[in-house]
Amino acid sequence: MPGPIIEKPPMQTSVTPNLVDYASARDAFSWDTAAGMLTGLPDGGGLNIAYEAVDRHAIGAAANRVALRCLRKNGQTQEISYTQLRDLSNRFANVLRRLGIGREERVCTLAGRIPELYVTALGTLKNGSVFCPLFSAFGPEPIQVRLARAEARVLITTEMLYRRKVDRLRNALPNLEHIIIVAEAGRSNIPDTLDFHTLLSAADDQFTIPPTDPEAWALLHFTSGTTGQPKGAVHVHAAVLAHHVTGRLALDLHAQDVFWCTADPGWVTGTSYGIIAPLTIGATLIADEEEFDAERWYRNLQEQRVTIWYTAPTAVRMMMKIGLETTKKYVTGSLRFMASVGEPLNPEAVLWGQQAFGLPFHDNWWQTETGGIMIANYATMNIKPGSMGRPMPGIEAAIVRRNGSEVECVTQPDVPGELALRAGWPSMFRGYLGESERYRKCFAAGWYLTGDLARRDADGYFWFIGRADDMIKSAGHLIGPFEVESAFMEHPAVAEAGVIGIPDPIAGEVVKAFIALKPGYPADDTLQRSLLGFGRERLGPAVAPKALEFRRTLPKTRSGKIMRRLLKAQELGLPEGDTSTLEEAP
Ligand code: AMP
Numbered sequence: 001m002p003g004p005i006i007e008k009p010p011m012q013t014s015v016t017p018n019l020v021d022y023a024s025a026r027d028a029f030s031w032d033t034a035a036g037m038l039t040g041l042p043d044g045g046g047l048n049i050a051y052e053a054v055d056r057h058a059i060g061a062a063a064n065r066v067a068l069r070c071l072r073k074n075g076q077t078q079e080i081s082y083t084q085l086r087d088l089s090n091r092f093a094n095v096l097r098r099l100g101i102g103r104e105e106r107v108c109t110l111a112g113r114i115p116e117l118y119v120t121a122l123g124t125l126k127n128g129s130v131f132c133p134l135f136s137a138f139g140p141e142p143i144q145v146r147l148a149r150a151e152a153r154v155l156i157t158t159e160m161l162y163r164r165k166v167d168r169l170r171n172a173l174p175n176l177e178h179i180i181i182v183a184e185a186g187r188s189n190i191p192d193t194l195d196f197h198t199l200l201s202a203a204d205d206q207f208t209i210p211p212t213d214p215e216a217w218a219l220l221h222f223t224s225g226t227t228g229q230p231k232g233a234v235h236v237h238a239a240v241l242a243h244h245v246t247g248r249l250a251l252d253l254h255a256q257d258v259f260w261c262t263a264d265p266g267w268v269t270g271t272s273y274g275i276i277a278p279l280t281i282g283a284t285l286i287a288d289e290e291e292f293d294a295e296r297w298y299r300n301l302q303e304q305r306v307t308i309w310y311t312a313p314t315a316v317r318m319m320m321k322i323g324l325e326t327t328k329k330y331v332t333g334s335l336r337f338m339a340s341v342g343e344p345l346n347p348e349a350v351l352w353g354q355q356a357f358g359l360p361f362h363d364n365w366w367q368t369e370t371g372g373i374m375i376a377n378y379a380t381m382n383i384k385p386g387s388m389g390r391p392m393p394g395i396e397a398a399i400v401r402r403n404g405s406e407v408e409c410v411t412q413p414d415v416p417g418e419l420a421l422r423a424g425w426p427s428m429f430r431g432y433l434g435e436s437e438r439y440r441k442c443f444a445a446g447w448y449l450t451g452d453l454a455r456r457d458a459d460g461y462f463w464f465i466g467r468a469d470d471m472i473k474s475a476g477h478l479i480g481p482f483e484v485e486s487a488f489m490e491h492p493a494v495a496e497a498g499v500i501g502i503p504d505p506i507a508g509e510v511v512k513a514f515i516a517l518k519p520g521y522p523a524d525d526t527l528q529r530s531l532l533g534f535g536r537e538r539l540g541p542a543v544a545p546k547a548l549e550f551r552r553t554l555p556k557t558r559s560g561k562i563m564r565r566l567l568k569a570q571e572l573g574l575p576e577g578d579t580s581t582l583e584e585a586p
Pocket of ligand 1: 223340343364452466478
């Protein structure tokens, strides 16, 4: 299906792109050779993400370069050099050691983009513990589930988030021994918690990273499933090679870059590219503590002289909404490369990038499980707007059909199927915490099956079609309907709950709940508003339904499973498909 192509001249900027020619870069690539870009721990001590991200720069040419520039809510700018980041993360590693937190034990964060989050992440990795960021816009219920599943021993959070969300959960979380609070100002004196800065200033700034097996656990990222509880995808220190390589090739990061990744630290992009990749390259990372605001974002691009910007389609669409007039008020000429991830990037958004910034957006594709970018549009490769691009060097991607344990590769172009990746790249997840069977089911015949439907065109470009399951993508956040339904089932009025995603022009999809009430409860506006409020309170605004409809009963299979697909077909006026397993007419 040919569309417009954005052709790239061989050399667009004064900076030589890291990937000059896609085909030859792919042919020449091997992970073994790429490993030479990393340093490894001294004396053959293995591979540690934090060493590659910070310590090796702190003893090199980038020692005094700004590693992290934090734009604080109070309007101040806080800069941390590579040397300072090394010392601060050393201190935090010593804090964990003093608290008796050992290898592969989980240290969770519930915080926005504050400097302490970065110090925690890197200190945790130095200590050999597992860094597990949680999304601060979650309500208490998803937070409790994830802390419990992670068996977190330590949580780092802010005073405000503690009071709003964590305090009430403490009794339900017996494994959670230490809560470390980042105070808004001064020191925190919340009972039964520790104060982050008191601990940090008392700790030594020298820390020798113990030998680290590249296969040792490093990161835990929760992602939702269509059934059951959220899954904890485990990543290992070896993943840093993929972070580094994809940062260089897919985002064209160079050491001199000012890189702004707008992702929330509670999701995988916020770690892989919001912390690790740019630091391994020795670039300067911008972290804005404030939430999205279109004008503020233009100002950031201008004032911070951002050269590479990595954002998400929902944000791009929100910026498009305020019009090109606003764009003209700002000077964003420092920008060299713009990329987007997390949900389909519509062709109009790619082209709008060209009008607004003189550059197209480069869409790329990956998942929590893949740990890093797998398919991308590269700086020097022609863009087909609407396509996710072509597989990274070192990554084999295919469109497949599953047939039991057999996997058949679709060789014809433009034939839809499931997107699969040949297993074995460095940032591939190594398990779902405590769920080996669920992990095993993601693989067949040497392929990792992504759960996404896509097609590949005759030029080898991949095009996203949709999810193969009932997962919802709202403003880039993957939401599991089961988790939302479970929360509603705890409401006294609710007999049945079914949750789907419905199209939304800005957020891609928003969550809609269908509720069947218990006898005696009136299906009126008051109860509808009250249930929507209940959802927001329990789940947090990013996950809670935006719409709710009462039904007398919900369509179910004979085994009692809510037929979300049927709800969706009915909602969207689409053919209802095979309803032979339907238990009763709705
Ligand atoms: P998560 O694990 O939360 O990062 O979500 C991963 C899912 O987001 C993928 O399986 C896709 O369904 C979707 N996704 C990520 N990137 C893209 C993209 N560039 N285009 C379309 N969907 C995407």
